[in-house]
Amino acid sequence: MAARSNTRGEEGKRHDDVEQWGTFEAAFAGPADGNPFVDVTIAARFTLQNRTVNVPGFYDGGGVYRVRFMPDATGEWRYETASNAAALGGQTGTFNCVAPTDGNHGPVQVAHSFHFEHADSTPYFPFGTTCYAWAYLGDALEEETLRTLRAGPFNKVRMCVLPKPIDNAPLFAFPFVRHADGSNDLTQLNPAYFQHIEKRVQDLMATDIQADLILFHPYDSWGYKSMPADADDRYLRYVIARFSAYRNVWWSIANEYDLFPDKTPADWDRFFRIVQECDPSHHLCSIHYSKVLYDYSKSWVTHASLQNYAFDRAAEWRLEWNKPIIYDEIQYEGNIARRWGNLSAQEMTRRFWLSAVAGTYATHGETYVSAAGAPESANGGAMHGDSPARIGFLRKVLEESTSSGLTQYDGSYYLSAGAPGQLYLYFFDYHQPCEYEFPLPTDAKFSCEIIDPWEMTITPVAGAFSGNSKIQLPGKPYMAARFRKIV
C-alpha cells in the first residue's frame, strides 16, 4: 500500500519535500467495514536521526486512513506505521524536511514568560477576533469571513470545531452520524464535516491567522455538549490527529466550560491530558470559562484565556500562573440587547489599550444587529464596527515598539508598560492631564511621541528626553505616549 506524501501549496520543491512546519501527510488504504473509528487504530513513529515522535493517525472515510505530521526540524525523516489492522501496520516511508518558505514562521509558542513568538523567533502578539461559527456558515458567508479577516488587523480567530446553532439554519453536515430520527451515533464520526472545518483552518493558515480551535462548547442543541466520556475522548483524539499538523492551530479545550450541564472538573483535566498525550506538536492550549476561572497554574495550560476585563488584576495573576494572559472575551463591540454585546467602538479600543499596558492581550468580537434585524453573535461574516481599525493601529504600535512584548510597569503612576531602559508606553485611560513629568531613566535619551488611539495618529514631540521629563499632553482622555531609547 503506497504512501502518498502531500506537500500542499509548496510548489517547486521535490514532490516528497515538506517544508519545516508544513504538513506531511501519508494516506493508506485499510478496512472500510465494521466501524473503523472504534475498531481500527493507526499511528506512526517519525524519526529524525535518534529522535522519535509518535503521531496518531485517523480514519478519513472510504477506507482511507491518514497520518499527518508537522516536522519541526529539517532533515530526512523516516516513519513507520503501527496498527491493529494488518493492512495498515509496518508501512514505512521517508520525506525530506526543507527550510520553510517565506511567511511560514512556524507555530506560535510561549516566549519571554508572558508573551508569544513563532517557532523561528519571529515576534507574534495576539490580536484576535471571534468568529465562533464561521467555518460552517455556508460558502458565501465563509468566503465573506475570509475576505473580512484578510483585510482586517486580526491574527487569531476563536472558532468552534463542533457546530453552534445559528438561527436554526441547516448545517452542511454533522460531526457524527445522525439518524433520521435525530439521534446521534456518537461512535461514528463524519469525515466530511471535519474535512470542511480543516479546509477553513488551512484558509486561515494561508492568510497567517492563528486558529484558536474551541474543542467543546455548551451552545449546541444536538447533544454534543453532553456526550459520554468515551465519545468525548474519541472525538478529541480524532480532532487532534486531524488538525495538529497545521501550524496555526491552538487548542481551546472549551468555551465557557463552566456552563456545561454534565461535565466535572475531572473531565476538563482529562481533556488536557489527552491533548498533551496526542498532540506531537505541543500547540498552545488553554480553556475559557464563563464565571468560574479554571486553575491556569496547572502545568498543561500554556496561557490563560480569560473572560473578563479586569486588567488591573493582570500583575497578580501573572505571579500566580507565570504564563501569558489573553483576555479572550472582554465583551463585544455592537448594539444587541445583551449586556455582553453592545460595547461602543471607543470602549473596545480602550480595553485593548488597557490590556496592552497590562502586559497582556485581548480578543475582539462584534455583535451588531444584522441588516435583517437579527442579533449577530460574533459568528463570522462581515464586520461593521469601528474598533478593528484602532486595534490594527495598536498592533502596529506594538509591533514597531518591541519584539518581545510589553512588560507591565506595575506601580507606574499612570498605566504603562514597555521594556525597562528601552521602551515606555503610557496609556492615560480616562485621565486627561495637560502635562506630566515622565520619570525616564537618566542614563539614556528617549524620543517621545504622543499617540491618539482613536484618531490613530502618532505625533512626535521635538527633543530628546532623559530623567524626569515634563511633556505637554493634549488634555484629552484616552491618549497614549511612547518613549523609545534613541540608539
Added chain:
Amino acid sequence: MAARSNTRGEEGKRHDDVEQWGTFEAAFAGPADGNPFVDVTIAARFTLQNRTVNVPGFYDGGGVYRVRFMPDATGEWRYETASNAAALGGQTGTFNCVAPTDGNHGPVQVAHSFHFEHADSTPYFPFGTTCYAWAYLGDALEEETLRTLRAGPFNKVRMCVLPKPIDNAPLFAFPFVRHADGSNDLTQLNPAYFQHIEKRVQDLMATDIQADLILFHPYDSWGYKSMPADADDRYLRYVIARFSAYRNVWWSIANEYDLFPDKTPADWDRFFRIVQECDPSHHLCSIHYSKVLYDYSKSWVTHASLQNYAFDRAAEWRLEWNKPIIYDEIQYEGNIARRWGNLSAQEMTRRFWLSAVAGTYATHGETYVSAAGAPESANGGAMHGDSPARIGFLRKVLEESTSSGLTQYDGSYYLSAGAPGQLYLYFFDYHQPCEYEFPLPTDAKFSCEIIDPWEMTITPVAGAFSGNSKIQLPGKPYMAARFRKIV
C-alpha cells in the same frame, strides 16, 4: 449685663423673634483678661415648656461671649446661662420662635434610611462640589466663588475650616495666635479668623447651599494637623459652639483622616463623641478618608463619606452600614498632572449617573490648570468645566422623579434604580444596545423617556408601557431611560 438677641436677616418680625431653624444669638460682656479660651466656660440651658437643650457658648474676643442656638420648634424659649465667671452666669432671657420664612426648610437630616431631606420634609438630594479653601482666598476670589455657586447646580460645598496653604499666599488671619517667630499659641484661638469663616457659611446658607465643614485636614504647613489632644479638643468645641446654630452646617470630622502623621483611630472616635456631646442640633456628621475606610457603621456617623468610585459596592456597603452613602471624592474634572485631578467632563458626568443608579450620591470637584499656569486644587473660584451643567441636569431629573431618593435595583440586568412600582431609571453606562426589553410591572402603565445625560435631552417615547416592553434605544453609550407610573 443685658443679653441681645440677634435675628439676622429676619426683618419685619419683632426684634426678639427668631424663625424656626434660624439663629438666636445672645452676647454677654465678661472677663477679657487672662486666657478666656482656657479659663472661662460659658453655656446656656434653653427651655421650651418641659424640654431643655444645653448649648455651649464661646468667647468672641474683646470681652464678648456669645451663645448661639438654632431653635427647632416654635414657641417661647427661655434660657439661662451658666459660667465659671460670675459676670456670665445666671443670665436669663426669652425669645419667640416663629414659623420659618420661605426658603428655610431647616437642616438636612437622614431620611428613608439611605437618603436625606430637610427638617420640614422638603426633599434634599446632595449634589455637592468641593471648594476646600474658598473661605480664605481673599474677598475677590471668595465673591467669585459665591457667584459661581449661585449660578451653578450644587447644593453642598465641602470646605476646610482650618486653613489650607495655597501657593504660599498670605492668609488674612490665622486660627490661633501666631508669634512672630512662627510658633503657635494653641491655647488662644483667633476670633477674627472664625468670624470670617462663619460669614462665608452664612453666605452659603443665604444661597441654600449646605456647608460640609471639614474640621481637620492633613494639608497644612502651620502645625494644625499635629496639635496636642487638648488643643484639638478646644478647637473642636469652639467651632461647634460657633457654627452649630447655622442650619446648613454638616460636620466632616476630617478630610483624608488616614494621612495625619500623629493621630490614632481613638483620636477620631473622640472627635465624633465631642461633636455628639457639644452639638445641640445634631447636624449630619461623617469623616472622609484617603485609602483606609473609616468604620461607617459606628453609631455617631450619620452617612458614609467615601473617597472612591466603587459604585458597584454600594449595595454591600448599605447592608453593612445601613446609612446613606455619598461618594464625596470621585476624582475631579480637570487637566492637572495628578491622577486624581484630570477626569474628562464626560467621565465625571458618567460617575454621577453611576452614583445615582446605585442609590447613592456623588460630589464634584474641578482641577483645571489656571490661566496663570498653576494647577488648581478644587479650592474655589470660577469653574470652567463642562460637567456642572450635566450634574445640574441629573439633579433636575432626580428631583422631578422622586421625593424620597432612588432605591437601587440590585440585580437589574442593566443598572437601574427608582421606586418599585412607580419609577424605573436605567443608566446604560458603556453599553449601547439598540433595543432592550424592560421588565416593567404588569399591574400598571408607565411613560417612557430616553435621556441623554450629556446632551441633556429628555425624549418621550410614544405610548404607555406595561410588563416586558421592548423599547428602541439610540445605540449610543451613556444613555438613560426613565419609566414613570402614569397616574
